[in-house]
Amino acid sequence: MFPKISCALAAASLALAAFHAPFGQNYAYERPKGVEHVIVIGVDGLSPDGIKKAETPNIDRMVAGGAVKWNVRTVLTSASSQNWASMIMGAGPEQHGVINNDWELNKHTLPPIVQEADGRFPTIFSILHKAKPNAEIGTVYHWGGFGRLFQKDAVNYDKHFATEDSTAADFIQYIKKKKPVLGFVHFDHVDHAGHHDGHGSKAYYQSVTKADSLVGQILSAMKDAGIAEKTLVILWADHGGIGKGHGGATPQEAEIAGVFYGAGVKKGYSIQQQVYTYDLASTIAFVLGVEQPYAWIGRPVKPVFNGFDEPENLWPGEKP
Template sequence: MKIGKLIFALAFLMLFADASMAAKWKAKHVVLIGLDGWGAYSVNKADMPNVKKLMADGSYTLKKRSVLPSSSAVNWASMYMGAGPELHGYTEWGSQTPELPSRVLDEDGIFPTVFGLLRRSDPKAEIGCICEWAGIRYVCDTLALNYDKHVTEKPQSPATTKYAVEYIKQSRPNLVNIVFDEPDHTGHSAGHDTPEYYAKLKELDGYIGQIVEAVKEAGMLNETIFIVTADHGGIKKGHGGKTMEEMETAFIISGKGIKKGYEFQESMMQFDCASTIAYIFGLKQPQVWIGRPMIQVFK
């Protein structure tokens, strides 16, 4: 009899803990979509109806700044790690390990990421990452993931979308990071701010629409926050420098509890993305993080 009561009490405590955890969350699901090399200068000119619907239904800035250098690994790391390269130590386009010693390491042996924070806060959370560029896997803490997919099929973007749609419908992730390696390649080959670049953005917008539709079909829409952003922009056929075309990227956030049609004016840096996601999930920031949540976008 005592054993039965003990089991009942433990079950009650577990249910209470789950309910308490969920009560801290502003949404049950976050879908983070990254477009590599998507400069904010292009947003108003681009034919991207799905992205612009997210903007109209949510909040956004076209003034989020990259960290220097304005290139990939250092900025994806900052986006996930809530700090700049001076602290996390990833300083170059293709950093796979920190060139500077990370100021602190977490239990997974990496500078604290938002993925690791969520995993330790809720061990049962479903967390996934789907990416086209293998470099993402060096900075997102794969040990914290339930689902880790590096897409190698060609063409990549349709395959990435397929995997994302399947994962969302089957697993209903709490946090999923979906990173396309475009329009960066088009920017390098045809050039930024070219007809080819805008054609690629229109194509990518269609994939984003499919991901939004998958969230609807999974029955998650009312409990989801979408974030669409980028690591850096570009100028001519390159990036990495200090022009605004390279430095400024869009940050679009839309969904449950987000203000509609709100272009916020407060300054935002790359590392504020991690802090904003942490705020959604009620996570306590590590002392070493310097990011700030964009609390002004919440109702």
């Protein structure tokens, strides 16, 4: 009799402990199944309008076969540095201190509320490296400014290239050779077209189509590497734009599309919960079973994955 009571009490205690576990602590038990790799494709200046109006067969395939949120909200101002930082840092400028494109590690006005040994706010790269030291982590980027935002000792691979084609070619070879647990690529040419010719221009849409072709090449590389069935692919951007600029507080500038595709993702799903750009890092931590720092304010976008529902406390206007 007593052993049975003890077992029942132990089981109840474990269930209660799991229910009351601090945010992130129970990730290892509830993470989506089948995700062993995460590939993030970041396209600077890619607007939802660009995806919807340009010829984008590969991105369209990702949307149809995955999950999408068309109005992911950026941080303000809707410019590059603070938004790329927020994506990988799981927090906003108020926390990480990257408030504009003039930010430098040794020259800034607002210190991060917490920091790594190098002075930077913790990133998805640094927390993954600490949790899984043997995990292959790599970044390849078109805009050199991206490279100043993360801890250099947290990545195995760190490359910068002058063109979108050379960036894609190197990232593709990296995927094939190393099969990273987390690979992050940044393309800058769409933003260039937006500044030079204007958002909504023919040249802008052509640049989006070019980005789509690079996305297709990356998806093919995952198949060639034999990891496609085990990989979560996320397409993200830092901001949109109006005319030849961005930075303002308008939907055209401060909303981007978030697309989730691949392992564990629902097919043809429209995300209902509110999503913010800093939720990207939290989602990556969630699927890879890594506890996020308390200083992060991002939340994983769980409803994109099979077996996970939308939050019950959604604002009524957001419910399906």
